[in-house]
Amino acid sequence: MTYPVPVTEPVELAPETFLVTNMVQLGPGQFLSVNSMLIRGEEPVIVDTGAPMHRELWLDQVFNLVDPKDVRWVFLSHDDGDHIGALHDVLDLCPNATLVANFFTTERLRLEQPLPLPRMIWREPGEYFDAGDRRLRLVLPPIFDGPTTRGLLDERTGVMWAVDSFAALVPEVVHHAQDVPSDLYNESFAMLNSLISPWHQWLDPIRYGHHIDSVEAHRPAVVATAHGPVLTGPAIHDAFDQVRDMAGQPVTDRPRQSVLEELLADLKQPERQP
Numbered sequence: 001m002t003y004p005v006p007v008t009e010p011v012e013l014a015p016e017t018f019l020v021t022n023m024v025q026l027g028p029g030q031f032l033s034v035n036s037m038l039i040r041g042e043e044p045v046i047v048d049t050g051a052p053m054h055r056e057l058w059l060d061q062v063f064n065l066v067d068p069k070d071v072r073w074v075f076l077s078h079d080d081g082d083h084i085g086a087l088h089d090v091l092d093l094c095p096n097a098t099l100v101a102n103f104f105t106t107e108r109l110r111l112e113q114p115l116p117l118p119r120m121i122w123r124e125p126g127e128y129f130d131a132g133d134r135r136l137r138l139v140l141p142p143i144f145d146g147p148t149t150r151g152l153l154d155e156r157t158g159v160m161w162a163v164d165s166f167a168a169l170v171p172e173v174v175h176h177a178q179d180v181p182s183d184l185y186n187e188s189f190a191m192l193n194s195l196i197s198p199w200h201q202w203l204d205p206i207r208y209g210h211h212i213d214s215v216e217a218h219r220p221a222v223v224a225t226a227h228g229p230v231l232t233g234p235a236i237h238d239a240f241d242q243v244r245d246m247a248g249q250p251v252t253d254r255p256r257q258s259v260l261e262e263l264l265a266d267l268k269q270p271e272r273q274p
């Protein structure tokens with residue numbers, strides 16, 4: 001069964017900082033976020049560029065908030081398809097923007113379409129770039145599904161972009177963790193974060209705990225993520241703790257052939273008449 005793409009609005013995370021929200025519906029009462037972010041400061045920064053399926057919507061959402069000519073930075077967290085949907089449109093439409101990427105992203109994306117080297121800077125976790133009225137620090141998120149991944153901390157507002165970490169389903173078009181029933185949040189959090197990073201099963205809990213501590217030590221005020229609701233207050237520490245506890249634990253069970261067969265059976269059902 002396919003569902004229409006829900007219409008969603010940007011969410012203000014901090015002054016001049018917006019979560020650009022999109023979603024896909026996976027089933028009744030089950031939505032997956034596909035977010036990116038815009039920091040509309042002195043030197044506006046686009047943070048990831050959405051998924052190809054939302055490309056037109058995403059371009060409208062972002063360029064309703066900022067004039068393309070004003071965009072100075074495009075931060076690319078990693079080269080996964082759901083984060084680069086409008087990347088080349090943005091590079092074409094924003095002639096004053098510099099792309100913040102890294103060596104391996106550049107190499108991996110070159111196989112599809114080369115990136116403009118003279119318009120780039122390369123940054124790795126622990127490094128920074130300055131966007132006028134704020135410094136943006138790159139961090140290695142606790143959970144990630146691509147080797148090029150770097151998250152971002154806005155040192156001015158305390159907003160952290162956690163990329164693919166802290167994914168969780170939401171029951172409808174809602175964007176804050178406190179609006180998600182705890183059973184749906186906890187079950188989908190465990191499943192999605194394990195799906196994204198199956199390597200958690202081999203982690204030493206003490207060494208991994210040091211990494212989690214080092215990210216949480218930045219004390220983000222707001223944590224925004226590509227595939228889950230926005231975290232504030234105690235929900236931030238809870239999320240760090242939930243991934244901390246994944247070290248050395250078995251991966252969650254994956255949907256298997258029987259699920260594919262159910263999906264195929266659904267496809268064969270005649271459309272119900274209204």
Ligand SMILES: [Fe+2]
Binds near residue numbers: 078080145164
């Ligand atoms: Fe990813």
Ligand SMILES: [Fe+2]
Binds near residue numbers: 164
């Ligand atoms: Fe992603």
